[in-house]
Amino acid sequence: MTASTLLLLSLAVPAAGAAVILLLRYNPNAREAASLVTAGALFTIVLRIYLAVSVGDRPALVLAEPIPGIPIALEAEPLGVLFALVASFLWIVTTMYSIGYMRGHPLRPEIRDVMATLGIDRDREKRQARFYLFFAFAIAAVMGVAFAGNLFTLFVFYEVLTLTTFPLVTHSRSEAARKAGRVYLGVLFTTSVVFQLLAIVWTYAIAGTLDFQDGGILSGRAAGAVVPVLLGLFVFGIGKAAVMPFHRWLPAAMVAPTPVSALLHAVAVVKAGVFAVLKVTVYIFGIDFIAATGASVWLMWVAAATIILASLVAFTKNNLKVRLAYSTVSQLSYVVLGAMLANQLGVVGGGMHIAMHAFGKITLFFCAGVIIISTNRTEVSQLKGLGRVMPITFGAFFIGALSIVGLPPTGGAWSKWFLGMGSLEAGQIGLVAVLMLSSLLSLVYLMEIPLQGFFGRPRRAPDRDAAGEDDHDHGGDFHTPPRWSMAAIITTAVACVILFLYPEPFYRLMTMVAGP
């Protein structure tokens, strides 16, 4: 099988999986088996693409040509492979997690929301099938983003990703979900059309091509004030990167079921955004060109402001998922910052942060979801003492949080290290201070959770014996977390540590992107 066939398969396999899921909608076991098999197959495909790319191959493929000279084309290059590896691996884990989550405790309120029209069982199954269906479509779109061969293709799949995740965000169809859906679509679509599309057509008008090329396509063709403006249009136009003030959609998306928040809104969708920013800086502008024109300096500080402000907002949020969402907003801007530093270390750090943050944050979301379905608690203030009942969950949360903060022995340490070095090399001492301050802030707002869990004193012990005596808002009794979900949590938490010991594959891919 040639490498370009593999590229086609990386899109076709999730889409075909979606079709199978639709066919098996009344048979939950077979349906979920199909989901797992699809996810496993996709990861195998991406792994083979990785093997081809790691020896310097660049498989490519043209799918269609909507506008003369601007094809929809796929090409595998190291940065895209890194993103695809992370997304497809975590899709397997998330599918495991979802199986436990979505079937686990059908009478839990959040699940009840999720299956708002529980009434008939057949109807519920249909809605669950719809969940897996759009999930698979979203992954296909993510693969399209990862392997996009030109800016236009990237834009196409970016928009497809927005549209396929909309039904997932509004899954519960409650009034809150409808409102969140409006914010989600409104912000993402508006930024992508008004800024990003404008920037893309502008780029085309200047360069006459939209291909991703080493060293960029704008260098030598654009000059003066156009460069910083154009770069700004891209950075704000890629709304999925959640650079302030276009970040509101991400907390809004938290009304979705937790597996969606975990994979899409900590990994696939948001990383598609920062990935696109990196792609544009490296392959459209070229980092040397950006560094020479100084076009990105103002955007560095926008990213820095987002990092700090989002951390501060995270402090004020008592809802666990929303707090994690603001933490994501802050962390995404690390990658944007890495791109805007426009030097080799910054790009390496930004790319590695895509991977490291993905593993850390998905662990945190998995834990949040398990806490919700086991205890029906959604607020940070309700978690005191819960760590003694759910030691594995809170232990995993602790490891994930370490990785987000950037402390050894977790993978997050590496990406923060490179980003800090990159800031120094760019001569921006101020940015180093920002990075350190934000690490400190995240240390406080994230570590509060496991520390309170292990050492806090609960108002009433929420253990199994005291079931039913709890405060009303603390929800009812305690349910043992589903085994499938716990396996997923352990996997990602362990991965955070492994990535500290073996960051090599990701580092090598990124040096192929940014130069040694």
Add this chain to the structure above:
Amino acid sequence: MIAEHLPILQVVLPLLAAPVCIFLRNPRAAGALAVLTSWSALGIALSLLREVMSTGVVSYAIGDWAPPIGIEYRVDIVNAWVLVIVATIGAVVTPYAITSVESEVDRKRIPLFYAAYLLCLTGLLGITITGDVFNVFVFLEISSLSAYALIAMGQRRRALTAAFRYLIMGSVGATFIVIGIGLLYVMTGTLNMADLAALLPEVWDSRTVKVAYGFLGVGMCLKLALFPLHLWLPNAYAFAPSAVTAFMASTATKVAVYMLLRLFLSIFGRHFSFEVMGLDLILLPLALVAIVSMSLVAIFQVDVKRLLAYSSVAQIGYMILGLSFASVTGLTATLLHLFNHALMKGALFMALGCVVYRIGSVHIDAMVGLGKRMPYTMAAFVVGGLSLVGVPLTVGFVSKWYLILGALEKGGLWMGVAAIVLVTSVMALVYVWRVVEVAYLRDFAGDERVREAPWSLLVPTWALVLANLYFGIDAVRISAVARGAAEALMIGIGS
């Protein structure tokens, strides 16, 4: 050989089929004849396009009277393109009409409906194919009069006032056009388009020619519903039978835009229009106001048909905007959007026709939860709506792309124009998504018996929906035709 006579057959076939529909009396038989006629019209239009693409301009002298004395039918790449658009929509909407009309029009009047419908098709094809300006006026009246009758057949009594209003405004427009044509005849002594194009430069400086230009411009802008001369359109579209709305929205205004391009670019010429008369400077603000204000008005509509009608006025603004760029890229955008907008609005109005067929209303509150009850219909509406918004992989995106590219090519303040086009796309998302949200994110509360629309409605609807996707993904050939037509228009008819 029959192939030589294709240009006249294009018009004569539907013209002759119209009275036969009345004699047939049987609604089904009349419908079948109309379908047959519209399909052969499409066949003729396609073979004309193929001929023009391979051998260049096709000229046909009616009754063998050589032009400029006799009436000439003259097909070049521009009107071959528009003929294909009109005939395609006709070929898709006519089979749709058979089922749709049965539920919306009085049974006794159905044969009359097909007669008027075929006459309207005749008129539109005639305007497009003829190379004689007075002939344009004649066919304009044929298409307009039959259109008034078609609109008046709507179910609700307000259809009558809507048709009457259209009649008044349309007649004013037609009068202006005939005055303009008369003035040109006074100055040049000819009615043949190619002849006019050759003779006009000598008399450019005369005030009469400029007055004629003004009359023609206003008359045609009334016909194509350019803001602020659009007032007839929303009610006419909202109250007409569904099939008529789908047909008119996708063809009538497109043909009017073609007329404008033909007269102002081919006959008067690019130099006179843009440099002497400043056409671009007049059209640009009107187009921008049309796009912004009508998109805004559309957001607040509760009747979805009327919502789409206002959206149509905004979309016409996009077409005129492309013209006001006075560049090949801009004109390519205009010509592509003629086709693309026909596809998307056709699909959307046909989807609404399916809704009317089942629940009798397209009020937004009546469409609550319809996504589950009529999944194929509403899916068609979603795809058509996304195309209207201009999401990539649909035709709407391709036209938007060329419009924005045209604006950016001009640089400077035109960046603002590009920004307006993009912002109004977001407004389109708002009005489309209001319907989508109501249909999908709420629970159905209406009559339990409501089911999916019959196949006879869904198949034509989905044919257009799939065309929206196909030409959005593989637009190379279609863009090449549109670009060729744009270049032909910029060169002018004379040379």
